[in-house]
Amino acid sequence: MKLEFSNLDVDILQISKEAKKAKSNDPKVINATLGVLLDENGQLLEFEAVKEALDDIDMVVAKNYLPQDGGTLYKNSLYQYLFRSKVDEVLDRYHLGSTWTSGGSGALYMAFKYDKAKTILLPNIRWNEYDQIVEVVHKQIGTYNLLKNGAFDLESLKTEIINNNESILVVINDPCQNPTGYEMSLAEHEALAKMINEQANTKKISLLFDVAYLNYSSEPYFEFLLPILETYNSNVDIYIAFSGSKSFGVYGFRMGALLYLNENEEKVTLFEQKVKMFAGAIYGAPNSMSVQLLNEVIHKASLEDEQEQARNLINNRANKFIGLCFEKKLNFYTYINGFFVTVKTKEPLKLTEALKQYKVYVVPTFEGIRIALSSINLFEVERLVNSLKKVIDE
Numbered sequence: 009m010k011l012e013f014s015n016l017d018v019d020i021l022q023i024s025k026e027a028k029k030a031k032s033n034d035p036k037v038i039n040a041t042l043g044v045l046l047d048e049n050g051q052l053l054e055f056e057a058v059k060e061a062l063d064d065i066d067m068v069v070a071k072n073y074l075p076q077d078g079g080t081l082y083k084n085s086l087y088q089y090l091f092r093s094k095v096d097e098v099l100d101r102y103h104l105g106s107t108w109t110s111g112g113s114g115a116l117y118m119a120f121k122y123d124k125a126k127t128i129l130l131p132n133i134r135w136n137e138y139d140q141i142v143e144v145v146h147k148q149i150g151t152y153n154l155l156k157n158g159a160f161d162l163e164s165l166k167t168e169i170i171n172n173n174e175s176i177l178v179v180i181n182d183p184c185q186n187p188t189g190y191e192m193s194l195a196e197h198e199a200l201a202k203m204i205n206e207q208a209n210t211k212k213i214s215l216l217f218d219v220a221y222l223n224y225s226s227e228p229y230f231e232f233l234l235p236i237l238e239t240y241n242s243n244v245d246i247y248i249a250f251s252g253s254k255s256f257g258v259y260g261f262r263m264g265a266l267l268y269l270n271e272n273e274e275k276v277t278l279f280e281q282k283v284k285m286f287a288g289a290i291y292g293a294p295n296s297m298s299v300q301l302l303n304e305v306i307h308k309a310s311l312e313d314e315q316e317q318a319r320n321l322i323n324n325r326a327n328k329f330i331g332l333c334f335e336k337k338l339n340f341y342t343y344i345n346g347f348f349v350t351v352k353t354k355e356p357l358k359l360t361e362a363l364k365q366y367k368v369y370v371v372p373t374f375e376g377i378r379i380a381l382s383s384i385n386l387f388e389v390e391r392l393v394n395s396l397k398k399v400i401d402e
């Protein structure tokens with residue numbers, strides 16, 4: 009068995025397929041590999057607001073071609089959804105460019121391709137798909153240490169920026185980082201902005217916020233973050249990769265968008281022209297169901313409550329998991345919110361394999377194993393931690 013870890017060797021869909029097959033033969037199998045939110049009965053969590061919005065979809069529009077960027081209404085719905093009460097402030101302050109993308113993955117691809125950076129700077133513990141995307145756009149991966157003493161390791165990011173001679177795109181997967189569940193504090197965001205501004209005096213730096221798990225943060229993220237976003241120098245290009253997959257539980261609809269914020273209108277126009285060309289070349293037109301769905305669902309009265317309930321569902325699992333880990337002295341990376349928690353290990357591949365004897369399936373990640381709290385119930389949390397303890401002590 010290969011013991012050295014590489015993100016490119018991890019095929020999450022393949023691992024999930026194996027786990028699903030095992031579970032179909034034996035219901036006792038715990039499938040903690042899936043980045044989807046399941047209820048306590050193992051069913052995909054459905055939002056009533058989404059069901060209602062789907063009823064409102066115009067099937068003639070759904071069958072037709074929509075504008076490549078999703079159209080004006082989609083953009084406005086997106087800005088409304090992200091910036092909430094601050095949307096007018098954002099529109100006053102910035103020119104905003106955006107385009108529909110095939111989920112958050114498509115947004116990341118567009119950003120990595122469009123931005124001129126030669127190096128994409130990623131956290132060491134990360135969603136493994138980033139590596140694939142960087143590879144297909146023929147750029148280089150740089151790595152910063154995500155956490156030091158349980159908090160964001162700004163010094164490591166700074167060192168990597170200083171040591172890299174090329175233009176850089178820094179990826180910040182926040183809130184609810186995949187796979188740790190870490191969430192940066194406002195003070196950490198402030199320090200990040202200060203450091204990036206300093207470094208941007210001598211180097212071309214772009215910044216991408218991957219907010220795929222936006223609604224699983226306990227704070228209204230961009231309302232909180234906006235005062236800090238506004239402190240970034242105008243020569244720092246800022247992108248936001250949006251995904252509707254987790255926020256609305258519609259993983260297959262491929263709802264996503266890439267936003268670009270800048271004070272310079274020409275730069276924003278150029279962005280929109282260029283990404284339109286990419287869209288035309290890659291998929292032609294958006295999935296019209298996802299466009300209409302976002303336009304409708306943001307107006308549904310029950311949406312916010314249901315999203316809060318979804319957060320609570322995971323929080324209950326997380327609290328139980330964390331309590332048991334403390335009890336059994338199992339080490340995990342700082343978890344604050346989100347679908348995943350990561351238990352520390354120097355041998356992720358070995359631990360992943362060993363857990364299978366206890367019918368437990370997880371995903372190996374850098375110096376850890378990723379456990380999807382989103383897809384296991386409270387009862388399984390306990391069995392999973394017990395199995396983990398046995399395997400680690402063996």
Ligand SMILES: Cc1ncc(COP(=O)(O)O)c(C=O)c1O
Nearest residue numbers: 043111112113135186220251253
């Ligand atoms: C960190 C992160 N970013 C982006 C995505 C992309 O999500 P999707 O393409 O399904 O919308 C995911 C999905 O798992 C993710 O975990």
